[in-house]
Amino acid sequence: MLTTLFRIIKYGFLGFWRNGWLSTATLSIIVLALLVFEGLMIFNVLTKNALETIQNKIDISVYFKTNIPEDDILKIKKSLEGLAEVKSVEYISRDKALEIFKERHKGEETIIQSLEELKDNPLLASLNIKAHNPKEYTIIADYLEKANFKVWFEKVTYTQNAMAIERLSRIIDTAEKGGLALIIFLTLIAVLVTFNTIRLAIYSTREEIGIMRLVGASNSFIRGPYVVEGIIYGLLAGILSVIIALPIIYFISPYVRIFIPEMNLWSYFTSNLAGILGYQLLFGVGLGVVSSVIAVRKYLRV
Amino acid sequence: MIIFQNVSKIYNGNGHQVVALEDVSFTINPKEFVSIVGKSGAGKSTIVKLLIGEEKPTKGRIIFSSYDVNKLKKSELPQLRRHIGVIFQDFRLLPNKTAFENVAFALEVAGRLQSDIEELVPQALEMVGLKDKMFNFPRELSGGEKQRVAIARAMINHPDLIVADEPTGNLDPINTLEIVRLLLKINELGTTVILATHNKEIVNYINRRVISLENGRIIRDEEKGKYILV
Numbered sequence: 054m055l056t057t058l059f060r061i062i063k064y065g066f067l068g069f070w071r072n073g074w075l076s077t078a079t080l081s082i083i084v085l086a087l088l089v090f091e092g093l094m095i096f097n098v099l100t101k102n103a104l105e106t107i108q109n110k111i112d113i114s115v116y117f118k119t120n121i122p123e124d125d126i127l128k129i130k131k132s133l134e135g136l137a138e139v140k141s142v143e144y145i146s147r148d149k150a151l152e153i154f155k156e157r158h159k160g161e162e163t164i165i166q167s168l169e170e171l172k173d174n175p176l177l178a179s180l181n182i183k184a185h186n187p188k189e190y191t192i193i194a195d196y197l198e199k200a201n202f203k204v205w206f207e208k209v210t211y212t213q214n215a216m217a218i219e220r221l222s223r224i225i226d227t228a229e230k231g232g233l234a235l236i237i238f239l240t241l242i243a244v245l246v247t248f249n250t251i252r253l254a255i256y257s258t259r260e261e262i263g264i265m266r267l268v269g270a271s272n273s274f275i276r277g278p279y280v281v282e283g284i285i286y287g288l289l290a291g292i293l294s295v296i297i298a299l300p301i302i303y304f305i306s307p308y309v310r311i312f313i314p315e316m317n318l319w320s321y322f323t324s325n326l327a328g329i330l331g332y333q334l335l336f337g338v339g340l341g342v343v344s345s346v347i348a349v350r351k352y353l354r355v
Numbered sequence: 356m357i358i359f360q361n362v363s364k365i366y367n368g369n370g371h372q373v374v375a376l377e378d379v380s381f382t383i384n385p386k387e388f389v390s391i392v393g394k395s396g397a398g399k400s401t402i403v404k405l406l407i408g409e410e411k412p413t414k415g416r417i418i419f420s421s422y423d424v425n426k427l428k429k430s431e432l433p434q435l436r437r438h439i440g441v442i443f444q445d446f447r448l449l450p451n452k453t454a455f456e457n458v459a460f461a462l463e464v465a466g467r468l469q470s471d472i473e474e475l476v477p478q479a480l481e482m483v484g485l486k487d488k489m490f491n492f493p494r495e496l497s498g499g500e501k502q503r504v505a506i507a508r509a510m511i512n513h514p515d516l517i518v519a520d521e522p523t524g525n526l527d528p529i530n531t532l533e534i535v536r537l538l539l540k541i542n543e544l545g546t547t548v549i550l551a552t553h554n555k556e557i558v559n560y561i562n563r564r565v566i567s568l569e570n571g572r573i574i575r576d577e578e579k580g581k582y583i584l585v
Contacts, residue, residue, distance in 0.1 A: 056468070056469065060463050067451070067452075068451065071451045072451065260447075261449050261450070261451070263447075264447045264448070264449055265449070265460070265464070266432075266433075266436075267407065267409070267436060267441055267447065268436065268460060268461050268464060268508065269433045269434070269435075269436035269437035269461065269464050269465065269512075270433060270460070270464040271430075271433045271464065272430070272433075274463075274464055354429075
């Protein structure tokens, strides 16, 4: 049993080595397919990040009339937090609002001066409400509209931004769906290209398979080395695809930052290197083995 | 013991039927040397294919020692084939394996130990006169040398039977004679040999039992026969 396994592994390596050109051609196609897969993983992270950044910028702010005591506002905050749609509610007191305002306009003398001329703090206390899903802002806005404490509100920003929020939420929705379709489509192409390449490589050795059968080799003894070759293809292609991607990511990382300032692609890639390599190896080896098994099966019927 | 009992083989192709063998019966005893002769298309190769289970007969029964060949499952065929050494006109060597590895392969599929392989393969290659070309690939060998590697591979498992299907078809007269002598030597050592050929000279040179086929039927079966052209 162990000798057979050893022989199968030996012939797998020999086959890979002695069919040098064929192996190289097959390997480079699988590397390309894996690069597509890798690109999709990164694309997925990028869109997720970009969408999250946009989503985080959407919120509803409720401004309260100056005579409403803080305790009452905090009560409303609590009741809002009880809603399933609400992700977070942030309370900004009048003093805090002033602080933020001053911070934002630091160095703009005229604004600061005119502010100081006022006796009272002109800013209002507010609650910043964020939803789990951009679609849910209408529900929250509705809730605020019907609430009996509505009279305490000075203004609610949703009504002003409703159009923009709705449009953004539609864009986010489409981007997510389109991204998923693109990922499925390109993954399918990568799978088919890899499968076909391995199938062609095995097709070119179909006569050998027939000879092995005639000499009395069992199916598993014939199939084994091809499966080993599939594993070698997968391992090498996985490692190569990551090595090739490294300089590319390093080069495009600063450009990504222009579009999504929160995203450092290079550091994301390097800190998740083990995981990415793992996925690539899993995808490569899985695909290599499955393709080999399916492709050999056809020629084992002699 | 090999028995063909009323064996017929009909190929179905493009709506018309081709009769390759029709009601063929014969028995071959252990250690016999039998030539099966006939023109191309007479059914020689079909007999070989049926014997090693590459094809199934349309009718009839084929027995090889304890095997009921046409009743074997696909998974049982390798077992049968390890008892039969086959030699073909086109050599059928594995192109990416050396002469040594090609011969060793037949032992490896039978699960033999590495130490056996290292001992037996050089012996077999020496017997066919190729000890100095052990590590050459088939593309580095001449036709005659390739066929001798194939013979070494066929006999390495000490099979009960060696079937040679036109083994000299691609060889010059000198190499042809050498291959035939090798087959006779193997037969002398106690292995049954079936030689399918249309080469009149070698059949007459061998001077053993001859089964003559024509259009899928046996027209003559003689001990110490000659190849008589019809």
